[in-house]
Amino acid sequence: MQIGALVPLTRPGWVEAGQHLRAGLELAVRDINDAGGVGGRPLELLVRDTAADPQKAVAAVDELARLGVVALAGEYHSVVAREAARRADAIGLPFLCSSAVLDVLVEEPTKWVARLPPAQSHGWRIYAEFLLNAGHRRIAVAIAPNVYWDSGVRILRDHLAPRGGEIIELDAAKLCDDLVDKKATALLILVGQTDAAASIVKSVRHDPRCADILIGAPAGQPEFADWMTLLGDDGAAIPFLRYLPAQLSPLGARVATALRAQLEAPSFVAFEGYDTIVVLADMLRSGDMDWSRVAVEGTRGQISFSRVPGIGVFQWAWPPVQVVDRDPADHARFRILKDG
Template sequence: MAGMITLGALAPLTRPGWTDAGRHLLAGLELAVREVNDAGGIAGTPLGLIVRDTGADPAKAEAAVDELAGLGVAALAGEYHSVVARAAATRADALGVPFLCSSAVLDTLTPRPTDLVARLSPPQSRGWRTYADHLLAAGHRRIAVVAQPSAYWDAGTRVLRDHLTPRGAGLTVLDPAADVCDALVAHRATALLLLTGSPDPAVGIIRAVRRDDRLTGVLLGAPAGQPEFLGDDGTGIPFLRYLPDQLTPLGTRVEATLRHHLGEAPSFVAFEGYDTVLVLTESLRTATSWAHLSVPGTRGPITFSPDPATGLWQWPQAPLQVAEREPSGHVRVLRTG
């Protein structure tokens, strides 16, 4: 795009990616780019967005990073899936392209600390420990997870087990290919966490458990946030989302615009996309490193510091909630962390 400063955007827009998340992420990115340009661009130069679909495929994401770097983008933005974001971040670092990851939470996104990669969402260890605390406070001590093979789900399972076990709770991992309902009965579990893709096989498992009279009262949970995009199937299932108790005035305005554009309430992922462009725009406008940025975002003031455990540049005050969707569509906040 001649005469423009361009950002490369990565998002899951086709299956097996979580396409609803990709759609919300892209809506936030695109709205922010339009508003930056309406305000005069970056020192008078328009901001452009080159979008590439990752489809939840790490190899596809790496190829997209190579292509976008070759096109001369000033920075990379986006991505929702953690394993995909890790591949993209590692490749971006190798090529010397800044990457602000919007939504992925896997604690370690690059094999080494780097000044090129930063993240807006809270790390998985923080969010999933908060989720485990919610389960404990609700009295659950026999917890099962149905988990698909994945570095992300494996990491989440470890976080849960390491937090729950010392506090007197047991965690059982179920095979998604087996009869989950029979296994829940056998283990006398009071909660089942869905560490699976959305909508498949998550929706099938939800419906099977809810139809089984033996499992009345078993809590269904999804720390990764699937219920955000599951409609009626997602009601009554606690999930993690990255929103504050109250949006900033900017966030309130952006929420109304995104709602009109999307035809539904924007998820936290849409706000992450919007905030990503705000941060990158300020960084490009001022030639400022992550360490010295301070950007008024939709969900609060955004600054960055290196995570003590991984060295990754991180928004340490990123908001976090355990929430559930009621049959009315209203989202009820159960815990903040």
Template sequence: MKPMRVLATATLLALSGLHQAAAEDTIKIGGLAPLSPPGGVQSGESLRDGMTIAVEEINANGGLLGKKVEVIVEDTSGVPEKGIAAFERLASKEGVVAITGEAHSAVCTAVLPSAQKHDVAFVASECWSDAVTAAKLPQVFRITVANSLVYSVAADWVKEAGFKNIAIIAENSDWGFGVIDVFTKNLESTGAKITSFTAERTVSDFTPQLLQLKRADPKPDLIVAGFTGSNLLLMLRQAADLGVAPGKDTAIFAAGSDALEPEFWNVVGDGGVGVLANPAGLPGKPDTEISRAFTKAFEAKFDRPPNAVAMEGYDGLMVVAEAIKKAGSTDRVAIQEAMRKVEWDGTRGKINFPQTTDPAWKFQQWPEVPIFVIQYTKPNQPPADAAILWPRAQATVDSMLLHP
């Protein structure tokens, strides 16, 4: 698939024969997103659409350093090899000044050597594996959670909810293994029994694992679905169709961000009622001017509410823009240096990148990513309208778990 270009200008200068002049008057920023299978296409589209709102806003306000901004979004398909090729095209052929995006940890970790080779800033948007920032590369920043951050919070909710028999079905990727590892470590002191299964990312039939859990004695009271992309949705649909979960005896927690996309309801149907998810942000939380303005612009352009992934797409590009303004330059090294000093109020809070090195995953990791545990209570419900179970200070219901 050819890269998708998003231009927030009234006309396409290339068509008017002014391509060279346009190049000189344009700042190019690269974007990565899975826009075709086997990647999580809807997550990729949310990232891309969030970037679109950002670049339109920047250009409507005069651009950067007196120039228009162009974001060039390359499709990775969620495949490491394609991700590397996309990153290399952006960094060399397109000559972008920085790169942001992506929704698969396997791609984010695969492109790290390219970020180092080209000495270009890479702001990871929706890649949760600890390994992304644990490499401690000066070029790499992250505006979403790390496994050790998000699942330690989720594990706190699991403890409070009192689950005792937990089953994890995870893809055999860095992210999937991280789901198992963090949950296991954080729950080992509770006495809970944890059983884990792993499978290839390409697996689409989870019937054997789900039937094994259905026949288990005791049955799991919580299943953690550690998959990404369309196969996460298939697992959730199969769990509902088989009568495994969600139900009165067994809850199911969707660890992948695809449970936040409209396609979730298209695939899972009414079986999605009762499913749990953990977004790294919700529109209106915090309820700030920038969050409200982004939500309004996104809904007006795309006729759907934004989710955490779209917010990450927007925040990632805007953080790059803030670093360019702070540096007063499009020099790649200057942008990295400025990024380390950024304190920018984004859609989900004030974003910054501390130089913490212990533990390693905290290096240039935004530490204050908002993390929620939500539960869908009716069909076709957007994440922003779901019940918030955790953190308790922001809960919208009294119960730690609602039974469908």
């Protein structure tokens, strides 16, 4: 049985995230096949690189459907997952979205698509609550506008405004001047390209006027090793969202050990990849591709799906959510700042 996998493996996609997602998907396939496969039949993963290109993803969905895959898995970038989900819905091919959080993946409710990570509105509200609890009310954003970042800003603004918080959009050409002039106490990096995000961090970190400003990255850039390679000490103490429990399940601990042999420091994205295959294998064993019947143990807890108001796909409600940062004294250590 073949499962199609959509993964960003070349630029402008987030290649490191794609590598982690693929590693988790492939490890789960190996584990299931080592245990006898699904109904005595091995699983095979057909991986296609989306390169963060929505149209390339749509073409891959059509190709994989022609090849006869029984389901689709994967994708990291929300704007890409949205187009893949819409195409999968149109042709009636089950798609489990592994790692993209944009609330609206399809226009109308569908039985064909489900999602493992929390919807953006869920995770980003937890991040907004973290900011409020830490005393931040004037929060600046450095944003590269697209549907994902624009949605994030709306979520933050809607959650912060009733509690006296304010979102301030800055002019990138005079970022530090604006931070000081507008009396912001926090700056959120809402930029997809790691190099561009790192450049913003460096400019703020090395301006003495901004020494007390919190830098945050809710989308999770500091989770990956290339962030610290680019930034070194400047990349620590930047809070971000990740979807892990305080303690992994026994399955999660075993998977973490296996992933470290390949990734050294597996991210939450790798666990999302593993859990994706666990769910799809469970559905294939039952012979019933009904997301509402899923009840299976994943690396991060018991997984089931339901209908959530405002979200047209079946949703795991909810995976564990944390706000964490990297410890300045030990960059490999993550400090849990808030559990969601």
